[in-house]
Amino acid sequence: MTLPVYQVSAFNSAKASENKIHDDATAQRFGFKGGLVGGVHVYAYMSHMPVLKWGKDWLIRGTGEAKFGKPVYEGDIAEISAVEDAEGMSIVVNSSGVLCATGRAGMPSGSVAIPSLADFPAVAPRANRPPADEKSMAVGDWFGMNPLTVTPEYQTQDIGDTRETLDLYLADGIVHPGTILRCCNWALTHNVILPAWMHMGSQVQNLGLARVGDTLNVRARVTKNYQHKGHKWVEIDALVVANEANPIARVTHIAIYRPRQLAEAA
Numbered sequence: 001m002t003l004p005v006y007q008v009s010a011f012n013s014a015k016a017s018e019n020k021i022h023d024d025a026t027a028q029r030f031g032f033k034g035g036l037v038g039g040v041h042v043y044a045y046m047s048h049m050p051v052l053k054w055g056k057d058w059l060i061r062g063t064g065e066a067k068f069g070k071p072v073y074e075g076d077i078a079e080i081s082a083v084e085d086a087e088g089m090s091i092v093v094n095s096s097g098v099l100c101a102t103g104r105a106g107m108p109s110g111s112v113a114i115p116s117l118a119d120f121p122a123v124a125p126r127a128n129r130p131p132a133d134e135k136s137m138a139v140g141d142w143f144g145m146n147p148l149t150v151t152p153e154y155q156t157q158d159i160g161d162t163r164e165t166l167d168l169y170l171a172d173g174i175v176h177p178g179t180i181l182r183c184c185n186w187a188l189t190h191n192v193i194l195p196a197w198m199h200m201g202s203q204v205q206n207l208g209l210a211r212v213g214d215t216l217n218v219r220a221r222v223t224k225n226y227q228h229k230g231h232k233w234v235e236i237d238a239l240v241v242a243n244e245a246n247p248i249a250r251v252t253h254i255a256i257y258r259p260r261q262l263a264e265a266a
Helices: 023-030 039-054 054-062 152-161 167-174 177-189 260-265
Strands: 006-009 063-068 077-087 088-095 098-106 198-208 214-228 231-242 244-260
Touching: 006 039, 023 198, 039 054, 039 063, 039 077, 039 088, 039 098, 039 177, 039 198, 054 198, 063 167, 152 167, 152 177, 177 198, 177 214, 177 231
Parallel strands: none
Antiparallel strands: 006 077, 063 098, 063 198, 077 088, 088 098, 198 244, 214 231, 231 244
């Protein structure tokens, strides 16, 4: 079964961020048309489809996956399509006739095992961030983030930025999955300096709801740091936690932390 196509007028909320891949001038020097819409936003667009199908239950125990291949640009229409199958649904994002992202979502038939907090030690983010490299993001390193308390104002802005049309987030005070995934970005950016980097994909196991008023944190371990096709990549195993007590999602988060264009320009 094919679900109705969901269309979003893409918005780049990170133009002024430290990550200059979202800045038009830097992105154009890298060969892109303009600043890239963040991967967490594209994942947020994609998450509309499983929530439309399974509702709040997907946010509690569903799975999601996204791989970002081509950029989505601000002002362009992102078309999110989903086709149901025996394992859940496949999801694609097309924009301006280009396949930009692929992914999947699923709903486990039974309960989901909740990771033990004892296996994910809480650490403070680094007070002095070093440049991102093989040493500052060594395999086995643990990262935390500057905690985020989700206020009603933050949530309203977040829902607006992602152009979400489902009303359960604002009506029930539920934190959007895009915000949950952003915590995994912060596991990196709150610990190392990343002048221009790209979120390339994530695999998500939802574990529970976060709500307005909750304070979010992340406990993340570097699992890979390698070079491929001239880019330097990092992968982390991240547990997003609410109020230092309730696991919300476990995420394998993948990024290019040093694009080859930076190395070529050096």
